[in-house]
Amino acid sequence: MTLREIKELLDAEVLVGQNQMDKEVKSAFVADLMSDVLAFATAGSLLITGLTNPQVVRTADVLDIAAIIMGRGKRPSPETFQLAEELKIPLLTTKYILFEISGRLYAKGIRGCIEKVGSK
């Protein structure tokens, strides 16, 4: 799916990366714990989270995450927004809760970047 299709599907607002909407993604990881994101998320995946601090963007940068989706109406802090712009990491926000985001994306063919831990 392209980020544009994901934006439509999730009725999301694009805060950073309007010019990267053609980017394709196939997998995702959902967590509010950045250490788990670092342990399990893979390059090119979507990061779906409810956290809004700059470390979300730093984590995404370290892992070459394709885009960040903040769920349940969360919006980035000004520092987070600025950092995402600086590092050119697309940042979207949606009012859907993380379960709904995951379900909607799964139904359209997006899969977890790993299925189970230990199966990397």
Place this chain on the structure above:
Amino acid sequence: MRVDEKPIYEGTFTVTGGNFDNAGEVSSNIKSVLKRIGLSGDVVRKASLVAYESEINIVSYARKGMIRLRVVPDCILIEAIDEGQGIADIELAMQPGYSTATERIREMGFGAGMGLCNIKSFSDTFLISSEVGKGTHLKMIIKTNHSSLNS
């Protein structure tokens, strides 16, 4: 792995304890350096991740510290050296889920007792030494893939 070979890159980055707003900046810089050298994406990600968790640890638990980066053709050496409280029981600190993190650290999405485990699992060699009241020294080696080097 021959860490003592002539380095392609050598640098030291200062990390300030308690500076949560900028936590991760040093790792972003390290990532840029490694990318510029022309290492493969996978190697760059592993090394950045190891640097990032180490940086978060220094910011979270130490007064000050530094991350030393040394790149030789065979491997990347990352050292995180801090002046701080140190770790009394290293075996316990290495256990997944064990943490002494404050609320501030948890707000950032860290402090779940995964940091040292992550650092160890993404490194090819991992050494840790610590002295209570003095500080902690981490030494990590990540193998590079020779063919991934442009030079």
